[in-house]
Structure formats: structure tokens, C-alpha cells
Amino acid sequence: MASAPAGSARAGRDLPIAIAVGLGLLAVVGASLFVRKEGFLLLAVLACGAALWELAQAFTRRGIHIPLLPLLVGSVGILVSAYTAGAEALLVAFMLTAGGVVVWRVLDGSGTAALRDATAATFATAYIPFMAGFVMLMLAQPDGGRRVLLFVLLAVANDVGGYVAGVLLGKHPLAPSVSPKKSWEGLGGSFVLASVVGVVGVVWGFGASPLIGIGLGLVAVLTATLGDLAESLLKRDLELKDMGRLLPGHGGVMDRIDSMLLTAPLVYLVLLVALPVGD
Incomplete structure (x- = not known):
């Protein structure tokens, strides 16, 4: 998030609590990655389940009721399939889950409401567990712990760099109609810190060229910003903070x-091309 200028009050968060929770989550993620990778898989399952539940609750504000039970079961199948059997299994599990939630909802009742709910459920499947499945593809590789840790740290760098630069320097809104707290200066801060983290990560963790790290930082910030703005649009439509x-x-x-x-x-693909398994 590329935050706008204004200090913690305008950021709308309790900064000490946010930092404490963030550091705690980072510690848990790091421990799971290097103690036993299946622990991170469990964390991913829990995170996707919680996110799907939140999305389902939010959709009810517009009278949309997605079938949560098959979504949760399918989410587990998508993540486990990606981790144990690779990209083809990820795609197959996604298609089965999307088809399953549509059939489930249609059997529960037909008509316009069923079509709307089934469409929303398919969107939720693609948005959360399918995208998270690419993290599982990284995790499954022999050096998967390092790849996923770099991915997580790039996301953290995007947030921290954007927040700090936005608070200290932000004057020009990035997308005022969508997310008024984001600024172009914050976006620049995200680029700088994410590129630094990318360079340190690929050089220290993989012995690779710093140029790969810079490319990773740029890609991560662009996609992270798009993802953040997309959710902001969704929350604005649902009238949620x-x-x-x-x-x-x-x-x-x-x-x-x-x-x-x-x-x-994107991070999965860049790492797969730039740092093939076994390098």
C-alpha cells in the first residue's frame, strides 16, 4: 500500500499494534518455512479459508450468497494439489472447484440469484485459492523456503516503503477516486525498498545477478499496487473500510x-525463468 502523507492518524491504523502483529506474522511464516514446509502449507490453507469467509460475509451486503462449504473444501484441494503435484494439478483442482461451486449453487436453487451467486463463487475461487496456489508451486521446489520467503519480504517491502515514503513525502494522490491515501511518492518508496530487498534476496539467497532482484522488485510493486487497488474498488462498491x-x-x-x-x-514465473530449479 502506497500510503498518502499524513502520519499514523490519517493512515487509519493503530501503528504499534499493526507493527507488533506484522512482526509476529512474519516470525510465524519464517519458522514454518524453515522448520517444516508443510507448516507453511497449513498457514496458507488457514489464510485462504479466513479470506474466503471474509469475502463471503462482505458479499452478503449486496445480497450475494456464495456456497462457502464447497469453496473451503476446494480451496484445500487447490493448495494441496499445487504443492504435491505441480502446475497441472493446480489448474485441474481449480477447474473442479469452480465447477463444483456452480453445480452446488444451481442445485440449491435456479434463477438469476443462482447465476449471480455462482459467478461470485467462481470469482472467489480464482481470486484467492488459485492465486495462492502459485505460492505453493514455489514452496514445492527444492529451495522453496527461500523463494517463498523472498516473495513475502517483497510484499512487506512494498507496504513499508510505500507507507514511509507516503507519510514523509506524499503530496500527489495516485488514485484519489479509488484509494485517497495512496500517493505517487509512496509508490516510489515501494519501488526503492522492494528493489533493495530483491537485490539482497537474490544475491545473498541464490547467488544471482542483482539485475534479477531489481526486476523482481519492480514486478512485485506493480502487481501489488494493482492488487491493492482492486480490493479497494471492491470494498468501495461494498461500502466497507x-x-x-x-x-x-x-x-x-x-x-x-x-x-x-x-x-x-508473476514472482513465481520470474523466479522460474531467472533461477531455474537446480541453479
């Missing part, structure tokens, strides 16, 4: 992972 309240200082789980979801496929 946050998708939930599960994470003190951050809002909901969906508010925390929105930018990461669109970033995951």
Missing part, C-alpha cells in the same frame, strides 16, 4: 493478502 477484523491493526486477512495474491504468479 476493511474486509474483516481478524488481524488487529491490519483489518482482515483479505486486507493483508490482497496485494500478495496478484503478485504470486
Whole structure:
């Protein structure tokens, strides 16, 4: 999030609590990645489940009722399939889940409402577990712990760099009609810090060229910003400030992972091409 100038009050968060929760989450993620990778898989399942629940609750504000049970079951199948069997299994599991939620909702009742709910459920499947499946593809690789950690740190750098630069320097709104707190200066801060993290990550973690790290930083910020703005549009349409309240200082789980979801496929592909497995 490329925050606008204004200090913590205008950022709308309790900054000490947000920092404490953020550091705690980062510690849990790091421990799961390097103690046992299946632990991170479990965290991903829980995060996607919570995000789907938040999205389902938000949709009810517009009279949309998505079938949550098959979505949750399918989400587990998508993530586990991606981790254990690769990209083809990820696609198959996604298609089965999307088809399953449509059939489930149609069997529950036909008509315009059923079509609307089934469409929303398909969107939720693609938006959350399918995108998260690319993180599982990274995790499954022999050096998957390092790849996923770099992905997570790029997301953190995007948020922190954008917030700090936005508070200190932000004067020019990035997308005032969508997210008034984001600024072009904040976006620049995100680019700088994410590029630094990318360079350090690929050089120290993989012994690769710094240019790869700069490219990763640029890609991560662009996709993260698009993801953040997309969720802001969705929340604006639903007349919500946050998708939930599960994470003190951050809002909901969906508010925390929105930018990461669109970033995951691009980071996965860049790392796969630039740092083939076995290099």
C-alpha cells in the first residue's frame, strides 16, 4: 500500500499494534518455512479459508450468497494439489472447484440469484485459492523456503516503503477516486525498498545477478499496487473500510493478502525463468 502523507492518524491504523502483529506474522511464516514446509502449507490453507469467509460475509451486503462449504473444501484441494503435484494439478483442482461451486449453487436453487451467486463463487475461487496456489508451486521446489520467503519480504517491502515514503513525502494522490491515501511518492518508496530487498534476496539467497532482484522488485510493486487497488474498488462498491477484523491493526486477512495474491504468479514465473530449479 502506497500510503498518502499524513502520519499514523490519517493512515487509519493503530501503528504499534499493526507493527507488533506484522512482526509476529512474519516470525510465524519464517519458522514454518524453515522448520517444516508443510507448516507453511497449513498457514496458507488457514489464510485462504479466513479470506474466503471474509469475502463471503462482505458479499452478503449486496445480497450475494456464495456456497462457502464447497469453496473451503476446494480451496484445500487447490493448495494441496499445487504443492504435491505441480502446475497441472493446480489448474485441474481449480477447474473442479469452480465447477463444483456452480453445480452446488444451481442445485440449491435456479434463477438469476443462482447465476449471480455462482459467478461470485467462481470469482472467489480464482481470486484467492488459485492465486495462492502459485505460492505453493514455489514452496514445492527444492529451495522453496527461500523463494517463498523472498516473495513475502517483497510484499512487506512494498507496504513499508510505500507507507514511509507516503507519510514523509506524499503530496500527489495516485488514485484519489479509488484509494485517497495512496500517493505517487509512496509508490516510489515501494519501488526503492522492494528493489533493495530483491537485490539482497537474490544475491545473498541464490547467488544471482542483482539485475534479477531489481526486476523482481519492480514486478512485485506493480502487481501489488494493482492488487491493492482492486480490493479497494471492491470494498468501495461494498461500502466497507476493511474486509474483516481478524488481524488487529491490519483489518482482515483479505486486507493483508490482497496485494500478495496478484503478485504470486508473476514472482513465481520470474523466479522460474531467472533461477531455474537446480541453479
